[in-house]
Amino acid sequence: MSLHITTTWLGNMKFESTNPSGHNLFIDAGPENGGNSEGYRPKALMLSALAGCSGLDVASLIKKMKLEVADFKIEIDANLTEEDPKYYDKVGMHFHFSGSDLNEKKLQRAVDLSVEKYCGVMEMFRQFADLKVETHFHNKST
Known part of the structure; x- marks a missing residue:
């Protein structure tokens, strides 16, 4: 499959980038690099792509497994190297699930399937970064 x-x-310092979905996005540098902060930063956009790729996998599995989840978010902390070209050498992904009746075993399975099998962006990140994934369950009483 080829994408254009x-x-x-x-x-x-501003660019507009097409996307096969039809939703374009803007890329811009911050004032410290001569831009106006009117778009995404390219390296941060990579982290959003990682969270989005894995998030779509997990959301699909939540639906297929008919799991009850009130809230689901992914937080990422990444370390950029000091020297140019700067790249992410360490990335921590934290999956947070909230709800009153979480099936932790099945939710962990959904995360594991994304991490180990489905998420292509995660596989790309593994080529250049030390990737750590943690799952957090926040059981709320009703």
Whole structure:
């Protein structure tokens, strides 16, 4: 499967990038790098792609397994190397599930399937970063 993306310079440090979904996004640098902060930073966008890829896997599995989850979020902490070209050498992913009747075993299975089998973005990250994944359950009484 081949994808085509076109990223067009809009002047200064701002770009618009097409996406096969039809929803375009803007990329821009911060003021410290001559931009106006009118778009995503490229490296941070990679982390959003990682969370989104795995999140879609887990959301799909939550639906298939008919699991009750009130809230689900993914937090990522990443370390950039000091020298150019800077890249992420350490990435921590934290899956947070909240609800009154969480099936922790099945939710952990959903996370494991994404991490070990389904998420292609995660596999890409493994090529250059030490990736640690943790799952957190927040059981709320009704």
